[in-house]
Amino acid sequence: MGRPTQVKPARSGGNRRDFFKHSGSAAVAIAATPLLPLTGQAAVALNALFQHGVASGDPLSDRVILWTRVSPTNGRSAQVVDYVVARDPAFTQIAASGRVKTNIERDFTVKIDVARLEPNTTYYYRFAVDGSQSPVGRTKTLPVGATPSLRMAVVSCSNFAYGYFNAYRRIAERGDLDMVVHLGDYIYEYGSGQYGNVRACEPATEIVTLADYRARHAQYKRDPDSQEMHRQHPLVAIWDDHETANNAWKDGAENHQPGTEGTWPARVAAALQAYYEWMPVRVPDTANPQRNNRSFAIGNLVDLIMLEQRLSGRSEQLGTNIGHPSGYFVQSGAYADPTRQLLGADQETWLFNKLRGSTAKWKLLGQGVMFAHLKVQGAPLSAGGGVFLNSDQWDGYQPARDRVYExxxxxxxxxxxxxxxxxxxxxxxxxxxxxxxxxNNPNLATGGYDKASGQGSRAVEFVGTSISSPGVNDPSGAVANSLKPANPHLKYIDLHRRGYMLIDANASRCVCEFWNVDTVASLSNVQTFAAAFEVLDGTNRLAPSVQTPGRANPPPLAP
Incomplete structure (x- = not known):
């Protein structure tokens, strides 16, 4: 039996994810598949004290964040929690152990920054309360010095209401990954039926208060596929907008109404308190929780630079140029204002220093919104640059993007x-x-781009599809193909499928594999390899690639 095709958000107003509707695309059609039973550690949510599983994140070469949440019993306002870290899944080689306290003020979440670990080492960990043990988790520290490879999954946009997190489960089964990178929209703020109706939300209404955001995070952490991904791999995450509200900027959001939902600073404070409680991430700046940018040195191979693009510096999104017959916008007027910011001046300076000062082979920028141009009508800069689709992404902040290019x-x-x-x-x-x-300028001598050779390209971008959030009903690729004439720099477009990216980097090339799941309407164990592209050292442009081999004899998954 099929699911309803699409449920619109209750709030009115523009949503960048609806921009493909201008191409006449329909809603996403979802086909149901048989339900698969949960067995073994897939049913970890049944543990009464550790209903939300375990997780790790923000690994460094000598430390990593360990996380869990204790479900309170007997009306306690505080709880003592023991933890142990070992080099083997049988816990015969103990590397660290200790005891911490959690309480009602932090919603009984536990977050430990375990230090004095060895670099490039897989560890296993667990928690205990009153003799009851949590599931076993598995994590890994970062390497130092000469590093032959990096292999990681990249995900975003996990909408509980819109379907099942089958891609998380497929990622959990990959034992050779160093980490998982989540690029935002880890949760969604809408209530039941407002943006998806495959699964009901908790609470049923849109989340606004601290209690609301905590409850929504708790629901996501009870999902068995999410739990398994967290249990097997460390996570590096940034937020996008739905961790607060749709189309957020530093002083508000499209989906925030001060008259009925309170002040924007109060909502942001509630959302970020819950986020930092429930996610296995460090707080980069306790004096300014909205600053979430940070970087990770993966030996001499990769500097992973994570950007915050919503709450710390972003100027408000501009509406479309209603005078243009397409209803889209051109790069004139306010769009050309160099004072408008996407990152904010402080983070922009930080990013530029990181890029210029990096000695790593690869500089990977983890960020929320599409950097590449996306046009409905192409034209060179000398003729205005063309007509653009989406003012929420970097296209709506072209002077800021130009500064990155410089x-x-x-x-x-x-x-x-x-x-x-x-x-x-x-x-x-x-x-x-x-x-x-x-x-759209084919003249390399004037700063243009050669579509055939890729010359003129300064970097590359891989954009991943969602874990479950809806795309465009485009199984034939007709809508994707309609975008190609105006966008010769786009080498691959898939608007239709859900899944994840797999990044495999070594000293000579960085490969991105696109992997798809067959459905999000029900539990399924089917995934398919879709395509791969690579960038060779020093070329700064894409070429077709092939599926990369997995690492031989990876450390055992957590039992």
Missing amino acids: VLKGGNGQAPVNNVVVLTGDIHSAWAADLTQDP
């Missing part, structure tokens, strides 16, 4: 920055792009 190109005494790979979520579809300032 860093990549070098000049004014600065060397060019090569081997930059942008990793993006948000848009519920999969894309691979060469990154060039002027993709």
Whole structure:
């Protein structure tokens, strides 16, 4: 029996994820598949004291965050929790142990920054309360020095209401991953039936208060597929908008109404308190929780630079240029204002210093919204640049994007920055792009781009589809193909399927594999390899690739 095709959000107003409707696309059709029983550790939510599983995240070379949540019993307001970390799943080689307290003020969540660990080492961990043990988790520290490879999954947009997290389960089964990177929209703020109706939300209404956000995080952490992904791999995560409210910017959001939902600062404070309680991440700046940008050195191979693009510096999104016959926008007027920010001045400076100062082979930027141009009408910059689709992504902040390109190109005494790979979520579809300032100008001598060779590209971008959030009903690829003439830099477009990206990097190339699940309407164990693209060291442009081999003899998964 099929599911309803689409349930619109209750709130009115524009949503960037609806922009494909201008192409005449219909809603996503979801086909049901048989329910699969849960067995073994897949049923970890049945543990009465550890209903929300275990997780780890923000690994460094000598430490990692361990997380769990204790479900309170007997009316207690505080609880003592023991933890142990071992080098083997049987816990015969203990590396660290200790005792911590949690309480009602932090919603009984437990977060421990376990230090003095060895680099590039897989560890197993568990918690205990009153003699009851949690499920066993598995994590890994980062390497130092010479590092031959990095292998990680990249995900975004996990909407509980819109379907099942089958992609999380497939990622959990991959024993050779170093980490999972989540690029935002880990939760969604809407209530039941407002944006998906495959599964009911808790609470049933839109979340606004601290209690609401805590309850929604708790529901997501009870999902068995999410639990298994967290249990097997460390997570590096940033937020996008739905961790607070749709189309957020530093002083508000499309889906926030002060008259009925209180002040925006109060809502942000509630959302971020719950986020930091319930996610296995460090707080980069306790004095300013909205600053979430941070970086991770993966030996000499990769600097993973994670950006915050919603709450700390973003200027308000502009509406479309209603005078244009398409209803989209062009790069003039307020769109050309160089004072408008996406990252904010402080984070922008931080990013530029990170890029220029990096000695790693690859610079991977983990961020929320699409960096590549996305146009309905193409034109070179000398003719205005064309007509754009989505003012919430970097297209709506072109002067800010141009400043990034100036860093990549070098000049004014600065060397060019090569081997930059942008990793993006948000848009519920999969894309691979060469990154060039002027993709519709074929003249390389004037800063243009050669579609055939890729010359003129300064970096590359891989955009991952969603875990479960809806894309475009485009099984034939007709809508995707309609976008290609105006966007010669886009080498791969899949608007239809759900899944994840797998990144495999070594000293000579960085490969992105696109993997799809067959459905999110019900539990399923089916996944398919869709396509792969790579960027070779020093080329800054994409080429077709093939599926990469998994690592031999990875450490055992957590039992």
